[in-house]
Amino acid sequence: MDETISIKDLLQTFKKHWMIIVLLPLLSGIISGVISYYVLTPVYQASTQILVNQKDSDDLALNATQVQTNVDLINTYSVIIKSPAILEKVVKELHLKQSVGALNQQVTVTRQENSQVFSLTVQDTDPDRATKIANTLSVTFQKEVPNLMNIDNVSVLSKAVLKENSAPVKPNPQMNILIALVIGLMVSIGLAFLLEYLDNTFKNESDIEKDLGLPVLGSIQKASRNYKDGF
Known part of the structure; x- marks a missing residue:
């Protein structure tokens, strides 16, 4: 049963x-x-925004095509910005102790759907260093991408700013x-x-x-000790 x-x-x-x-x-x-x-080391975060755009043109149809091209190129830019060609220059300029591979793990590139703007986020145990890496990486990418792709349509939309009493993003x-x-x-x-x-x-x-399937015929109740009666 x-x-x-x-x-x-x-x-x-x-x-x-x-x-x-x-x-x-x-x-x-x-x-x-x-x-x-x-025990866990606090990790801080700094972010910049990068705009991908084209020079002004009087042809509206051409502008629409250029915008879509810029949006499609963001995936390529996301790979380039984390490539050794860019990260090595950042490591040398800031005299960072971490390797290019370690710095790559600290950088995250996030794009918004159908937008010409993408965000560059850097996480580090030092909030000041995270801010410097984010800004230096953005400027270095802006300078180097024309040489790598023979284009000039990248600009830094907003820089990372070091806030007073910055709160770590992790651990929570x-x-x-x-x-x-x-x-x-x-x-x-x-x-x-x-x-x-x-x-x-x-x-x-x-x-x-x-458990035993046996009927209980009787039970012995627990008797309390009565000290007055000598038990």
Whole structure:
């Protein structure tokens, strides 16, 4: 016969293992908070915007074609801006300690659909260095792309600005703690049910009847000690 779990059984399981259900999520949240605040290195972010455009023309049809061409070229620009030909110059100009490959991992290029503007984002453990890398990379790309593609249609729309009291983009301690609490709660509930499943002791008369199929003829009540009577 299939066993069913009633709400009463669930509540009894929670009551019996409440310490595990409460303490394990709290411990997970505390550990996550300590790691997020004191172990992980903060990472800061700086962004610039680059505009791809063409020189003015009186032909409206030609302008529409040029705009679409510029939009299509952004994918190519995204590859060029992260290429060694550009990144090596940035490393040399700023005297960066990281390699070209490491710098490539710090740079992200994001384009907006059907737009001639794309964003260049740099993440670094130093907010000032992140700002300098973003601006230097934008200017270097603007200078070098005419030589690489024989075109002159790139301009820096906005520069990265170092803000006072810049907040890191990661880690996010609040989010990490929340995730740890949820995971800890799920694990603690699962552990509570596992312990209950592995516990094969009889707790009352109904357990004997259910598991052994035998009727209960009598029971012995637990007597309290009466010190006045000498027991």
